[in-house]
Amino acid sequence: MERNNLYPIFLKTSQLEVLIIGGGFVAEEKLHFLTKSSPDAKVIMVSPMFREATTELANAFNVTMITDVYHPKYLEGKHMVVATTDVPEVNIQVYNDCRAQSKLVNVADNPPLCDFYMGGIVTKGNVKVAISTNGKSPTTAKRLRQFFEEVIPEDIDQMVKNLNEYRKTIKGDFEEKVDQMNQITEKLVNKK
Ligand SMILES: C[C@@]1(CC(=O)O)c2cc3[nH]c(cc4nc(cc5[nH]c(cc(n2)[C@H]1CCC(=O)O)[C@@](C)(CC(=O)O)[C@@H]5CCC(=O)O)C(CC(=O)O)=C4CCC(=O)O)c(CCC(=O)O)c3CC(=O)O
Numbered sequence: 273m274e275r276n277n278l279y280p281i282f283l284k285t286s287q288l289e290v291l292i293i294g295g296g297f298v299a300e301e302k303l304h305f306l307t308k309s310s311p312d313a314k315v316i317m318v319s320p321m322f323r324e325a326t327t328e329l330a331n332a333f334n335v336t337m338i339t340d341v342y343h344p345k346y347l348e349g350k351h352m353v354v355a356t357t358d359v360p361e362v363n364i365q366v367y368n369d370c371r372a373q374s375k376l377v378n379v380a381d382n383p384p385l386c387d388f389y390m391g392g393i394v395t396k397g398n399v400k401v402a403i404s405t406n407g408k409s410p411t412t413a414k415r416l417r418q419f420f421e422e423v424i425p426e427d428i429d430q431m432v433k434n435l436n437e438y439r440k441t442i443k444g445d446f447e448e449k450v451d452q453m454n455q456i457t458e459k460l461v462n463k464k
């Protein structure tokens with residue numbers, strides 16, 4: 273069986289600079305899911321034309337919009353780049369420029385030109401679940417996201433907070449804390 277070898281990390285996008293190149297439908301979709309998960313993300317967009325809906329979304333999340341065609345100068349200071357233009361040569365240039373500067377790049381909807389994929393994301397308070405199908409089926413990622421949004425209870429955050437509080441009350445060294453935390457949560461995984 274094939275296996276997903278990607279390594280998920282949870283980025284602090286509020287202290288990273290994300291550049292989206294292009295201002296059309298795909299840009300809007302990527303910005304929508306990015307800001308749904310991370311409303312405080314620092315995002316800059318560069319495009320000669322922004323669709324109305326993209327502009328509205330960008331304004332709602334304080335995204336900086338630069339009306340211009342892509343130029344390598346816009347990569348300066350950016351940590352992550354998402355290329356969404358309808359000009360394949362531009363997307364390829366962005367990919368090559370980013371690779372040359374070791375910046376993480378995603379050419380949306382073009383898996384071979386991605387250092388990382390966007391995933392399906394479920395957020396419930398402090399809990400976040402990210403889903404990937406290894407770039408094989410975005411629709412499956414979407415359906416799983418909808419499924420988990422439904423089945424993970426809203427108050428899962430209360431459990432996280434309670435355990436966080438409880439942990440503070442435990443005396444002893446690290447090993448004892450691990451032991452106690454495992455003991456009180458054992459019922460969650462032990463079906464007997
Ligand atoms: C590889 C990846 C790269 C990347 O973009 O990061 C990629 C690639 C492609 N997307 C395509 C299309 C669609 N994308 C979606 C939706 C989402 N796509 C997302 C991620 C990813 N999309 C990355 C892999 C993620 C993984 O590993 O599973 C999600 C999860 C997150 C996000 O967008 O932020 C978001 C759902 C969010 C949510 O709902 O929670 C839908 C569904 C819909 O809109 O109903 C369709 C239409 C159905 C279809 O066509 O399959 C195509 C074909 C384009 C063409 O026709 O040529 C390609 C190219 C290809 O597969 O070759």
Ligand SMILES: NC(=O)C1=CN([C@@H]2O[C@H](COP(=O)(O)OP(=O)(O)OC[C@H]3O[C@@H](n4cnc5c(N)ncnc54)[C@H](O)[C@@H]3O)[C@@H](O)[C@H]2O)C=CC1
Nearest residue numbers: 294295296297298299319320321341342356357358362381
């Ligand atoms: N919309 C969709 O659901 C899908 C789109 N695609 C592909 O994704 C690409 C983008 O699609 P859409 O977002 O729908 O197109 P779009 O036409 O809505 O948006 C393209 C954007 O790229 C910008 N752009 C063009 N040249 C640029 C440059 N030199 N620098 C910066 N920005 C530039 C345009 O101004 C525009 O804002 C296309 O190649 C399309 O074939 C693929 C699958 C699905």
